[in-house]
Amino acid sequence: MSGVAGLAILRAMAEAGGTRRLRNRDRWHAEHRRGDEDEFLSVTRQLERWLRGQRFELEFVRWLTEGGSGAHVAVVRSQNTLDRTDWRHLVLRLVPPATGESETERARAALAQAPPEFRSAHLITLEFDGTLSTDDEPWWIHLQRVALDDLGPTRAPRLVDVVDDEGYGAYCQAIVRSLLDDWNAGSDIVTYEPHTFLDGFLGGARLTRPRITAFLDEAGISLDAPRRHLTIPGRAQALPSPFALLAGNQADWPTETDVFLGRSHGDLHVRNVLLPRSEERVESERFQLIDLGHYDGKGPLSHDPMRLLLSTAAEWLPGLVPHSAIRSGLAELMATPLECPAPAPLAGYRAVAREIHRTALDWAAGRHSAPSDWRRQNHLVLVGLALRYAAREDLDPGDRWWFVEVAALATRAFVDGAGPRGENRTTSPTEVCAENRRPLPHLASPSPSPSPSPSPAPGDPPGAKVLRFPRPRRETTGGAAGLVALLADIDRLPADASGPRLLLLAHRLCERATHLADSLTGLDSRLLRNQLLESGNLVLRLDTTTPPPEILRLLRRAGRRLRGYGHELWPDEVG
Numbered sequence: 001m002s003g004v005a006g007l008a009i010l011r012a013m014a015e016a017g018g019t020r021r022l023r024n025r026d027r028w029h030a031e032h033r034r035g036d037e038d039e040f041l042s043v044t045r046q047l048e049r050w051l052r053g054q055r056f057e058l059e060f061v062r063w064l065t066e067g068g069s070g071a072h073v074a075v076v077r078s079q080n081t082l083d084r085t086d087w088r089h090l091v092l093r094l095v096p097p098a099t100g101e102s103e104t105e106r107a108r109a110a111l112a113q114a115p116p117e118f119r120s121a122h123l124i125t126l127e128f129d130g131t132l133s134t135d136d137e138p139w140w141i142h143l144q145r146v147a148l149d150d151l152g153p154t155r156a157p158r159l160v161d162v163v164d165d166e167g168y169g170a171y172c173q174a175i176v177r178s179l180l181d182d183w184n185a186g187s188d189i190v191t192y193e194p195h196t197f198l199d200g201f202l203g204g205a206r207l208t209r210p211r212i213t214a215f216l217d218e219a220g221i222s223l224d225a226p227r228r229h230l231t232i233p234g235r236a237q238a239l240p241s242p243f244a245l246l247a248g249n250q251a252d253w254p255t256e257t258d259v260f261l262g263r264s265h266g267d268l269h270v271r272n273v274l275l276p277r278s279e280e281r282v283e284s285e286r287f288q289l290i291d292l293g294h295y296d297g298k299g300p301l302s303h304d305p306m307r308l309l310l311s312t313a314a315e316w317l318p319g320l321v322p323h324s325a326i327r328s329g330l331a332e333l334m335a336t337p338l339e340c341p342a343p344a345p346l347a348g349y350r351a352v353a354r355e356i357h358r359t360a361l362d363w364a365a366g367r368h369s370a371p372s373d374w375r376r377q378n379h380l381v382l383v384g385l386a387l388r389y390a391a392r393e394d395l396d397p398g399d400r401w402w403f404v405e406v407a408a409l410a411t412r413a414f415v416d417g418a419g420p421r422g423e424n425r426t427t428s429p430t431e432v433c434a435e436n437r438r439p440l441p442h443l444a445s446p447s448p449s450p451s452p453s454p455s456p457a458p459g460d461p462p463g464a465k466v467l468r469f470p471r472p473r474r475e476t477t478g479g480a481a482g483l484v485a486l487l488a489d490i491d492r493l494p495a496d497a498s499g500p501r502l503l504l505l506a507h508r509l510c511e512r513a514t515h516l517a518d519s520l521t522g523l524d525s526r527l528l529r530n531q532l533l534e535s536g537n538l539v540l541r542l543d544t545t546t547p548p549p550e551i552l553r554l555l556r557r558a559g560r561r562l563r564g565y566g567h568e569l570w571p572d573e574v575g
Contacts, residue, residue, distance in 0.1 A: 024059055031062070070098075071095045071293065088145065094132075103294070106296070109295060115183070118183050160315060170355065172355055179305075183262075183263050186262070195245065209391075226249070239411070242387060246383075262298070262299070264295070264304055300381050306382045309334060319564055321564070375413075390403040484566075486516060487559055487566070490555055513562075517532035
């Protein structure tokens with residue numbers, strides 16, 4: 001069904017329904033991005049019928065997340081239709097029939113079990129929960145009050161909106177510390193067999209195993225009888241296979257590990273955290289959590305920090321060249337950021353990963369005598385979460401393989417650190433991280449000759465299928481100097497400049513980015529050229545009403561992405 005047809009249906013519904021209870025219907029539909037439009041129209045009809053029996057109307061503000069849970073989550077404003085009192089901001093969740101009852105019970109439990117101070121500061125109270133209709137398979141509705149009235153009617157800041165801020169690591173640190181310190185006064189410890197833990201972890205995610213099985217079948221990898229090692233495209237060495245850890249078929253790998261259990265949000269990604277932002281700063285201490293439908297009162301305490309870390313990385317990936325050394329280095333930082341050094345283009349990413357890992361580790365060290373136990377739990381949970389991402393069919397294949405790489409690196413860290421104090425480590429941190437400091441074959445030489453096929457992983461039969469990517473040719477032009485100059489001018493943007501001054505500088509920088517893109521002609525510069533054109537188009541999003549901090553944020557974000565692409569193309573010139 002087309003968007004035009006959907007809008008026509010909604011207008012017809014409005015005419016048939018009498019009093020308008022859902023305002024901004026056109027935007028409600030036009031700004032929605034999930035794929036199943038018929039399903040969305042069906043739940044919208046249920047919402048319209050339900051609203052006719054209420055004493056308030058809703059005005060759509062913006063979608064918050066339309067993620068893998070299947071729920072539709074938006075910020076709306078509510079007004080009483082009897083006395084026309086002031087508008088109130090609410091978070092509206094529409095939950096599918098298959099999970100509605102379970103998610104409602106979990107959301108209620110999250111509010112009931114939370115310490116009062118944490119609940120009032122960081123959890124959004126349920127003002128209403130129930131079904132939208134009396135059908136056999138009704139959708140469920142949650143309305144939650146959110147303290148955003150002081151931030152204006154059109155802005156509901158999320159953690160994802162500040163993911164490129166220089167202080168992002170500190171924001172994550174504040175959130176993780178509060179989740180562990182304030183939400184969890186203590187924890188239970190349960191011993192699991194790793195494969196049993198992972199099997200339950202993946203079994204709890206809808207369709208995870210069938211989807212990842214189908215994905216692996218295309219690469220000739222069996223989930224039923226996985227080999228000990230896995231070859232990742234672009235890496236010089238094979239890695240321990242996370243699928244072997246899932247199968248539990250390696251007798252010399254760890255047979256049990258302790259897992260710390262407590263209160264866990266269960267789906268702590270960057271679109272499920274509201275983070276108020278004043279004119280002066282981001283108020284990370286005022287964060288609020290939405291979408292409590294995956295709450296677990298006895299969940300792994302590593303789940304929320306590691307989920308937050310991976311969802312942050314998922315936002316970074318579009319700005320990094322697929323199958324590149326920088327992406328591979330970023331994968332290392334997901335598993336072992338405290339041990340791994342990082343080249344200049346990865347320094348900011350490492351700082352964020354370190355903040356999240358170290359904050360959780362410091363919490364564990366203050367309550368348990370063996371931080372190594374916490375590290376092993378972190379790595380085990382990271383394996384499971386990365387495989388959940390790899391199972392997502394909405395991701396690009398290159399991104400799905402990146403998450404498989406993260407799972408393999410976490411498996412290696414888990415296996416190497418299996419001794420009581422890490423005595424069983426088979427590779428030192430220096431050796432682990434040095435692997436990624438070697439340039440990838442397709443970046444090391446301008447030779448146009450075909451690249452040799454990677455060797456099969458240990459244990460693979462002769463002739464085993466190994467994925468590889470073609471070696472692009474490097475372009476040798478004067479574009480590097482132009483890019484370096486552009487990046488330097490972005491770095492020198494004055495933070496205290498007035499709005500008109502910044503807007504003028506932004507227009508000039510965007511124009512230079514467009515001209516530089518036009519000067520690049522080689523096939524290997526295609527990705528950088530596209531990023532330059534995207535940066536040049538920023539000028540279309542800026543006008544005299546754009547706040548100066550927002551202009552700075554957008555330009556600096558564009559600069560970081562351009563630096564990453566430029567470093568891949570000209571590693572010696574672009575640092």
